[in-house]
Amino acid sequence: MHLDKPQRLYVFLAAFFCVTAVLAEFIGVKIFALEATLGIAPFQWNLFGQTGSLNFTAGTLLWPIVFVMTDIVNEYFGKRGVRFISWTAIALILYGFGFAYAAIHLAPADWWVGANANQGVPDLQAAFAAIFGQGLWTIWGSVIAFGLGQLIDVAVFSRIRRLTGPRMVWLRATGSTALSQLIDSFVVLYIAFVLGPQQWSYDLFFAVATLNYGYKMLAAILMIPTLYGVRKLIHWYLGHEHAELLHRNAHSETL
DSSP, X not given: OXXXXXXXXXXXXXXXXXXXXXXXXXXXXXXXXXXXXXXXXXXXXXXXXEEESOEEEGGGGTHHHHHHHHHHHHHHHHHHHHHHHHHHHHHHHHHHHHHHHHHHTSOOOHHHHTTTGGGTOSOHHHHHHHHHOOOHHHHHHHHHHHHHHHHHHHHHHHHHHHHHTTSOHHHHHHHXXXXXXXXXXXXXXXXXXXXXXXXXXXXXXXXXXXXXXXXHHHHHHHTHHHHHHHHHHHHHHHOHHHHHHHHHHHHHTTO
């Protein structure tokens, strides 16, 4: 089967988007301390009565890439292109968690359980279950928040593009991220940790959600040069004429 360049580009972007989203969900179980990672003293922040070092999920390392990919796909393939890869990513996330749970319930080999005891992991089965067996509240919280965030991102991006035309890519990219990630950052933590079994206090919820949102917005701003760089690569790969044709077709969806 022969694919022309725009089709190959879409397949590549879709695959990269989906694997990044799925990986972000799986590594998000780890919480890391920003200051300790950078080798500096804790900032001792104070927000909503919560103090200490800045803690984030490891998934935050990958979500800025998802933002850029969302905007790039929207820019050249329109709302339908983004919605398709978003629903595909959600399906793959659920698929991955489903098999993770199945793997957890496989009976472990006796020798494997203690195979890494000399590395400080006396029970590999327990470690495997803790890492991959994220609670259902966390899974559904992240999936619902991701879906809502993507729908809002597409709608806001398209509205700004309708107002600005082909100009001001940075505005529609950061504007759509600002609103979509406001919803995403608060929804996922509310479902996973306020409604969920951990029963976070609202002070803790607002503090962590605000920090995560602030990080995502800072990352979105810092990723603007990357967004323009990817656009240049696409124009080089497709040729300026074909890239502009894709862009016009995507833009026509919003008119």
